[in-house]
Structures are given as C-alpha cells and as structure tokens.
Amino acid sequence: MERRYHIPFLTFLLLLAGIFSFNNGHAQQTTRIQLLNADSSNYNARLGQNVQRLIGHVRLKQDSILFYSDSAYLNEQKRNFDAFSHVHIIVNDTLDLYGDKLHYEGKTRIAELFGNVILKDKKTTLYTGHLIYNRNTQIANYDMGGRILSDSNVLRSNLGYYNTTSRIFYFQKHVIVNSREDVLQSDTLIYNSNNAVAYIKGPTTIRGKETTILCSDGWFNTQNHDSKLFNRPVIQSKSQSICADSIIYGDSATHGQAYGNIQIIDTSKQIVVEGQRSEMWDKKGLSYVTDRAMAISYDEQDSLFMHSDTLWMFMNDKKNVKKILAYHQVRFYRKDLQGVCDSLAYIMKDSTMTMYKNPVIWSGANQLSSDTISLVIKNGQMDSMTMAPNAFIISKDSAQMFNQIKGRTMIGYFSRNRIYKMRVDGNAQSIYWLRNDNKQLIGFNKAEASDMMIRISDNKIVGIDYLDKPSETLYPPRDATGKTTFLDGFNWLNYLKPVSKEDIFVKKTIKTSNQNTENFK
DSSP states (O other), rough: OOOOOSSHHHHHHHHHOSOOETTTTTOOOOOOOOOEEEEEEEEGGGGOTEEEEEEEEEEEEEETTTEEEEEEEEEETTTEEEEEEEEEEESSSEEEEEEEEEEEEETEEEEEEEEEEEOSSEEEEEEEEEEEEEETEEEEEEOOOEEETTTTTTEEEEEEETTTTTTEEEEEEEEEEEEEEEEEEEEEEEETTTTTTEEEEEEEEEESSSSSEHHHHHETTTTTTTEEEESSSEEEEEEEEOOSSEEEEEEETTTEEEEEEEEEEETTTTTEEEEEEEEETTTTTTTEEEEEEEEEEEESSSSEEEEEEEEEEETTTTTTTEEEEEEEEEEEETTTTEEEEEEEEEEETTTTEOOOOOOOEEEETTTEEOOOEEEEEETTEEEEEEEEESSSEEEEOTSSSSEEEESSSEEEEEHHHHHHHHHHHEHHHEEEEEEEETOOOOEEEEEEEEEEEEEETTTEEEEEOOSSOOOOEEEOOGGGGGGGSSSSSSOOGGOOOOOOOTGGGGOOOOOOOHHHHHHGG
16 A cells, blocks of 8 residues: 655745754654554455454554544554444544545654544534544644534645644645635635634635635635735736735725725726825725826726815715815816826716816816816816816917816816816906917907807907997007006916826925016016
C-alpha cells in the first residue's frame, strides 16, 4: 500500500503549526501501541511477520490517543496497524476522527484515514474521502475534496489543511464558502473557525444579495460582513461599481472607507466619481470622496469633468446616485462649456445642476454669471439655463471690446449644447459695439428695457430685441472712455476659466471688479 506522508506547502505549514510538539527541546520517544480490547486475536503468516489479527470491538492506545474499530492488523514490533470499519480516533476531549479504514504509524504518529472520513471538534466538522492527521504538528490535510461545516458556514475545496490547535484552515483550488447571505469563491483561502474570518490570498469572488466583490487580498468576516480588502478590490451592484487600492467595511458592513485611486461608476446615470479617499454609509445611502475628487458626466458626444474639494453622493434604495453635492472650489470643464463656483448641487431626477456663490459659466466667447445659475440637461445634452439674480453676460469681440448684457433674471436655451437664445427679465441693460461691413467701428449702443431677447449664433450675439419700454443711445467711438463702456458690476473673469480637464485641479482666486475693469478704462 502506497503511503503519502509528505505534505506540500511546508513553509506555510511550519508557520501555521508554529513548532512541532517537543518536550524541552527534544523529540518525543516512540511509545508502544497498547492493545486494550479485542473479541478475538490470532496470528496469520499471510498477513506478515509479527502481524496480529484483531477482530471485534478493537480498542488500541498510544500515549493518550484511543483508537476504535471493528477489526485491525497490529504489528507491535514496527509499532503500526491497519484498522477497518467504524474507525474512531479520540485525540482529546474536543477532537474526534472517523473513517472506514485507517493506517497508523506509531513511530511517526501519523494517521491516514480512507472512506467517509469525518473530523470533528467543538467548532468544526470536516467531511472528506482521504485525510492525513499528524499528531506531532496536530495538522490534518486532505486531497480528495473536503466539505466543512463551521457555525452557519459551509466550506468546500479540493485541497485543505487544518490546524486542530489554532483551528485555522488553509484551502486551495476551487474554494467555496456558503454563509448566510454570501457565497465566496476563491483559489486560495485561509479560514479561522474561531472567529469565522476568511483570509483571502488569491483571486476571489464574494456574491451577496445585492453586491458582488472581486478581490485577491484581505479578509472577510462571514458572520457580520466586516472586511478589509487590498490590491484593487471591486464592489459591484446592478448599475454601480466601486474600485480602490483598499476598501474597509465595518459596523456589520454598513460603514465603509476606501483609499487610493478610487473610481465609482454609475452606469444608469452615466457618472464616474474619482478621488483618493472616500467614506460610505450604506444604510443612509450617503458617501463622500475627497483628495483630488472629480466627477465625470459622460454622453455620446463628450464628457464633463468637475472637481471640488469634496464630492458628496446620495443614493436611492437601488444604490444608484440620486444627488451629488460639491464643496468647495468647484471647477468643471467640457469642450463647449466651462465653469467655476464655490459649491454645486447636481440632481439626477430632473438632471439639474445648480451653482452657488460666485458662479461663472463660459460658453464659447460668452461669460455668464449671476448669484445663482441652474443648468438643465436632457438626454445627455444641455437644454436650458436660469441665472438669477444679478445676471450678467460678457463677450469680447475681435477688437477686444466687451459686449455686455445685464438683468435681474436670464433664461438661456440650448441646441446641440450651444446657446441660441436668451431672455432677460427685469431691469435689462446692454452695451453693444457696432461695426460696418468693413468691420470699422461705428460706436457703441447703450440700451435699457424691462425685458430683452438675445439671439446667438456660433456662440456670438447676433441680435438684441428690446421687448418693453426700451431706451437706446448710440455713442460715437470718441465717447468710449472710462466707465461709459462698462455696466455696473462688470467683472471680466476669463483668467478663472478652466482650459482643460487637468486645469480643473488648479485653484484660482477671484479678483475684485475694480481690478478687472482698470485695464479697460
């Protein structure tokens, strides 16, 4: 009969076992195997020299270990035996081994069990077809597939090792852990039956009711779902995923933290959020990202890149983003639209982005500002914009002159992400520079009205209609001096404009209005 006593992964087992059982630094002397009971006993030369055949209620002992079986072949000289049928080994008060067949070497203290093998202690029950138990290291290993019951968990693997002292399992090849709410599949896993913690050491998938976790390093508590995952783990739900260098979940997996190169993707809203540090509260549906935080809203044509000090995200019951709040130093860039403000709210339900505290938007050659700006997006494209109060539009013409429109409220309308019309409601004022067909300056028109309608083409103002009680004055070029060419509140802020998606991370400070008109007086 071939004996398989060599154990692979020796380095790991030495660490797992700590040290072999030694007495005061010296190996234990081999003790004899005692026959305590058998219904009948005889010698048969065909079984080998010095082999004793034992039949019926066989009970053997070595040291404190008891062996039970229906029959056995005992070689007292070589200090080994084979036992058959209803094999039972009592190792101590907490550890029992069962099987159909046993070969035991008394000199090496290694037991090899075959057929319907069961290992049972206070915490765990192991079922397998073949098992080797080493009394010196107190490690059991199997290589024909094993099933383990531990608390409410069921664990399976092709290969496994169990340290019966520390109650730690080492699993390899096709590892499956079924807990109450999750199924864990892995290539390599260490499981501590004392605290029901699985230590992940290879490609692993954890499937829950609503989420799937992909990882390769870390640990996972199968009872309360606390975890600490490394090496770019990914947590996926139906339409959202989060990836980071490391992710930590605590408080029974309702509170989490993520660190390093974070990327949160919501495919239902076409939103990507990135940053270096994040915190999540699942039950509240709340999370934030900070340290180079950036939100990317994408469509078929282009993407909008937005940065702020901190991005707060609010989720619905399906874990989809329903609202994003950005604080502070907000800057965003898209090829056809740029903007800055102190803080911003993006509501997914009606696709509305509202900018607060010194908001400024650039669309082509136009600078738009007011106390508050709200931008509505439909079908991935800009639809309309509301600016109030103190709405202001500035555009610079080819001769470095500033066309200006001011009013209490402005409403802009977009087509293919470009403004084509704006309505000014209340206290409308404008300064507009006029040129002839040869582009020679005629003068500037200064007008006031209750309301105005502005027509825009290719991001340039091509016409202004004064709707109620207009008054206009055309000034010759010689009168274009001092404050006459600037409306009150004029502030040219082009130096704040983000010029690329990388530029949104550059912090810039707003200068006063006087500083920005001084060069043009």
